[in-house]
Amino acid sequence: MSLWNYEIFDLIVTTGNLRKAAELMHLTPSAVSHSLMKLEKEFGLPLLVRDRNGIELTEYGKELLPHIRSILAMDKKLKEEINSITGRLRGSVRIGAFNSICCTWIPHLVRQMQTEYPDVEISIMQNGYEALERGLLDGILDLVFVSIPPKYNISAIPLMRGRLLCITPMDFIPENKEYITLKEIRQMRIITPGTGSDFDAIAFMKANHLELKTPHNIIDDSSIIALVESGLGISIIPELVLQRLKGQVGIYPIEGAPYRTIGLATQKNMFVSSATDAMLKMILNYVHSQYPQDPPYFRKQNAEEKAEGGME
Template sequence: MSLVKYEILSKVAEQMSFTKAAETLGLTQSAVSHAISSLEKELGFALIHRSRTGMTLTSEGQTMLVHMRHVLDADELLQQEAAQILGLTRGKVRIGVISSISSNWMPEIIQIMDNNYPGIQVELREGDYFEIEQWLQSGEVDAGFLNGEKSDQFQFIELRHDPLLCIVSDKSPLYDKEEIDIVELENMPFIMTSYRGKNDVKLLLEQYHVKPNIRFELSEEVGIISMITHNLGMSILPKLVIDRFPASLRTIPLKQGGYRTIGLALKHQASPVTKKFAEILKTWVEEQN
């Protein structure tokens, strides 16, 4: 059995598509299909269930994929350690990112990595906190951004406290306030963030026993801001996601404060390239403060 076949299965499982996996790997769809069929023949059982509605991993496929990813990770680590011995820094690091990080931080971080460590290939995969934690556990990413969820399974490098701010339209009775007492949000029309995993806004409201009138729950900040612009409610969002929004809106600090903790989670036995990425990231964030 070859590592190439393991990598193909891993990419097919990630994309849930032979076509997309082939495009990502630079192969033909028939080559990807042949590799999976060959792997199934070598193992003696099916890895993928194919139907008219799409494809899913079989239970055996899910079990084998976990072990194959461990083998791929071990091979990547071996290559990186060898490169380090030779005085080179090269390899691949897969990062799970939330949308506000991919748009605000990653362009400069990637630029720094490309300029100073051209041998390091950075792959980004965008999702919410819940998905990123799942990817870390399954080995689909080497590191990922989480909001303070510490776990014995990972190292957690705290990077920044991102303030939570109240967002109101110019039609809101709270528009002219310099700060808002969170209790003033009781029964007010509210657009709630629907992040999976730890939801900092819900936790803050629960901490002060405040129950706004939740009109909508949306996962995309763009949709939340649009709702507020049309005077359909207010919301609380992290500062990092609201750098640019319509002039009719205001961000107002909360009297009680409140923030989300942005950090990078990575394996305890992280690869040299993952450690280098974390080092570059931490230095960059410190320089921004």
């Protein structure tokens, strides 16, 4: 068994290209090809099919890849545990995050990690919910932010609940002034965040019987805000996104106070390295310090109380 050959095989699959894998490993393409052939000979099974369109895993390769990645993860954990025992944490953490987390939390977390653990290398992958969960299951990522409940069978720690808010052109004033009703949303053109955006807008719209009334399908949050700003419609945006991107738009809580639960998922405990564990604890402490309790979720009765004079 050669971990070196396992690493090369994993990198070939991850990059989808022998030449790219060779560059990253500082090897020649022929050396990478030889390593793959040696591994296939050792297993007595073909692992990859190569043609003009690139490479593709064989059925044997698909079945063996998770086991190979598990071995590599255990080796990584072993090395980091040895480094931890010797007094200095070393290693790497591959973090997956969706857009609003990348814009708001990640910069602080990476800076803090670099300050406290300078020998730990941090790499960030930004993507949509499903792709991030898949990256964790495939062993490409060590730690991912997810929306709870996750789509796949992974365990996640709840971090916080974040409201979904409605953004409108500035000249729109909802009937109740302080919040917008689902009835009002149904009467307007909705600019729908596309697949891979910061939250599952389609699921939200289906759950609330909201019809798509726009040909637009936008992923970038700033583009959605720009379209709303220009009067082309309204949209539903996570509150965390609006902490960084404001724009000249109206921002209103939605009737019923819909929200998403943001969570954090890791590999199975046996594969969680010391560096990943340190990052996990740092994230938990950061979220607790920034959000000591759930934000004040909008409740309809609050608006009614204020209309009657309120009690505050």
